[in-house]
Amino acid sequence: MFNKRIRIKDLLASDKVNYEATVMGWVRTFRNNQFIALNDGSTNNNIQIVATLGEFDEALLKRLTTGACVKATGEVIPSLGKGQKVELKATTIEILGDSDAETFPMQPKKHSLEFLRENAHMRFRTNTFGSVFRVRHALAFAIHKFFNDKGFLYLHTPIITASDAEGAGEMFKVTALPLDGTAPKNDDGTINFKEDFFGRSTNLTVSGQLEGELAATAFSDIYTFGPTFRAENSNTTRHLAEFWMIEPEVAFNDLEDNANLAEEFIKYVIKHAMDNNKEDLEFLAQRLEDEEKQKPQTERSEFGLLEKLNFVVDNDFERLTYTEAIEILRESNHNKKKKFQYPITGWGMDLQSEHERYLVEKHFKKPVILMNYPKEIKAFYMRQNDDGKTVAAMDILAPGIGEIVGGSQREERMDKLTQRMEEMHIPAEELWWYLDTRKFGTCPHAGFGLGFERLVQFVTGMGNIRDVIPFPRYPKSAEF
Ligand code: ATP
Ligand code: MN
Numbered sequence: 001m002f003n004k005r006i007r008i009k010d011l012l013a014s015d016k017v018n019y020e021a022t023v024m025g026w027v028r029t030f031r032n033n034q035f036i037a038l039n040d041g042s043t044n045n046n047i048q049i050v051a052t053l054g055e056f057d058e059a060l061l062k063r064l065t066t067g068a069c070v071k072a073t074g075e076v077i078p079s080l081g082k083g084q085k086v087e088l089k090a091t092t093i094e095i096l097g098d099s100d101a102e103t104f105p106m107q108p109k110k111h112s113l114e115f116l117r118e119n120a121h122m123r124f125r126t127n128t129f130g131s132v133f134r135v136r137h138a139l140a141f142a143i144h145k146f147f148n149d150k151g152f153l154y155l156h157t158p159i160i161t162a163s164d165a166e167g168a169g170e171m172f173k174v175t176a177l178p179l180d181g182t183a184p185k186n187d188d189g190t191i192n193f194k195e196d197f198f199g200r201s202t203n204l205t206v207s208g209q210l211e212g213e214l215a216a217t218a219f220s221d222i223y224t225f226g227p228t229f230r231a232e233n234s235n236t237t238r239h240l241a242e243f244w245m246i247e248p249e250v251a252f253n254d255l256e257d258n259a260n261l262a263e264e265f266i267k268y269v270i271k272h273a274m275d276n277n278k279e280d281l282e283f284l285a286q287r288l289e290d291e292e293k294q295k296p297q298t299e300r301s302e303f304g305l306l307e308k309l310n311f312v313v314d315n316d317f318e319r320l321t322y323t324e325a326i327e328i329l330r331e332s333n334h335n336k337k338k339k340f341q342y343p344i345t346g347w348g349m350d351l352q353s354e355h356e357r358y359l360v361e362k363h364f365k366k367p368v369i370l371m372n373y374p375k376e377i378k379a380f381y382m383r384q385n386d387d388g389k390t391v392a393a394m395d396i397l398a399p400g401i402g403e404i405v406g407g408s409q410r411e412e413r414m415d416k417l418t419q420r421m422e423e424m425h426i427p428a429e430e431l432w433w434y435l436d437t438r439k440f441g442t443c444p445h446a447g448f449g450l451g452f453e454r455l456v457q458f459v460t461g462m463g464n465i466r467d468v469i470p471f472p473r474y475p476k477s478a479e480f
Contacts, residue, residue: 006023008040017077023047025047036070041124050074072093120472128287139455143246160198160202160205162201171229171231208228210381210434212247214434217437217441221250223248224245228244229241235475246450252444255372266404269459270309274309282306284462285306289304318364320370332363348376360398373395375420384416392409408448413442414435453465
């Protein structure tokens with residue numbers, strides 16, 4: 001069997017010596033014509049392979065270049081070098097794939113994140129991205145585990161949708177019609193989508209929520225975890241055009257239950273990563289600390305990554321209403337000294353990311369759950385509160401990221417819902433299937449959407465969302 005190998009992580013974890021083992025991986029460095037540092041992606045730690053001088057062909061040794069793929073068999077022996085307990089004294093070394101040292105982009109030196117983004121096809125082979133994507137995996141696994149253990153059903157909502165009424169963001173069109181000007185047209189010159197593949201105009205989904213609600217009114221507890229798309233021209237460190245979203249939707253839940261679920265969920269998945277990816281998080285913490293040192297003293301964060309994560313897991317999130325938040329912001333010195341780009345004009349204004357970050361980073365210094373927003377700045381499906389002004393919405397704001405969760409109790413009362421849709425010019429005919437849930441056995445329910453990449457950003461401490469998804473999609477970029 002070709003693949004009879006031991007993972008480098010497992011090999012390094014054990015004290016066992018004096019046995020034969022085979023490892024396979026990619027050369028990180030080759031020193032003194034003798035020591036190979038080999039990595040297989042199971043950990044950032046390399047196994048040191050000793051190619052004893054004189055025992056191997058010069059021609060073979062020449063091919064041991066950074067990036068080459070190697071299979072090595074030998075005896076596991078105690079290591080004299082520091083940093084590792086064992087090493088492999090090679091008896092055979094086979095080059096599975098050569099790597100041209102001159103042109104291999106991942107040289108054994110520090111590369112900028114920009115450079116690595118341009119070489120995203122190779123950046124998995126660096127320590128930083130090794131750690132980021134192992135943590136991303138752990139978080140994805142923890143998400144399924146959390147909901148599965150709670151008895152939630154994992155629902156696959158469609159990626160191509162016809163509804164464009166959700167208002168969550170700009171949509172990408174999906175069409176099979178020719179784009180060379182020969183597409184069938186209506187009398188008024190617009191494209192005739194009746195002739196298109198689905199017989200109507202379709203888009204990539206911006207959210208699985210509406211379909212999620214359909215399932216929640218049968219299974220009671222569901223969640224989605226899938227890709228969503230937004231054609232918004234946001235060139236920020238927190239926006240992607242293609243990102244993954246987790247959207248639980250729960251029958252018989254109100255806004256408070258919803259906030260409790262979100263808080264428990266975030267703590268659970270962070271704890272899972274801390275318990276299972278200690279080495280990777282320690283590496284990323286060190287990386288962040290080094291990065292922080294480049295910044296002026298005043299801009300450095302007080303907390304290290306691990307301290308921050310521990311703090312989030314161990315402490316209650318701060319909960320307050322939108323109205324209270326506006327008061328805090330209005331009264332803040334920051335506002336009085338006119339340091340906000342968007343000044344606090346008063347109740348009813350939408351919060352900008354600078355305001356959200358002020359609340360979490362300067363004022364409360366912890367994650368914040370903001371509740372009960374003005375209905376004018378929120379979606380049509382959010383449940384109207386008795387005050388006639390606000391809806392039962394909640395956003396969770398995280399330090400360094402801003403909004404990480406957006407959720408609400410949903411409007412389950414048919415008359416209130418259709419009235420709000422009319423006010424917001426949302427065509428009821430298009431959402432007949434959504435309205436049917438309110439017609440046949442409607443029930444109180446609530447849910448939220450959490451942007452997976454923002455969570456990964458938060459846990460890994462990576463500053464740019466483009467560095468926590470393997471192949472980021474953003475304006476003017478869809479390489480790889
Ligand atoms: P923002 O104000 O940050 O643009 P939003 O109000 O558009 O967020 P929602 O529509 O409530 O966000 O989406 C739910 C969650 O999805 C957000 O809380 C965030 O975590 C994530 N999210 C939204 N837009 C993006 C994006 N373009 N890229 C990555 N994640 C996103
Ligand atoms: Mn947005």
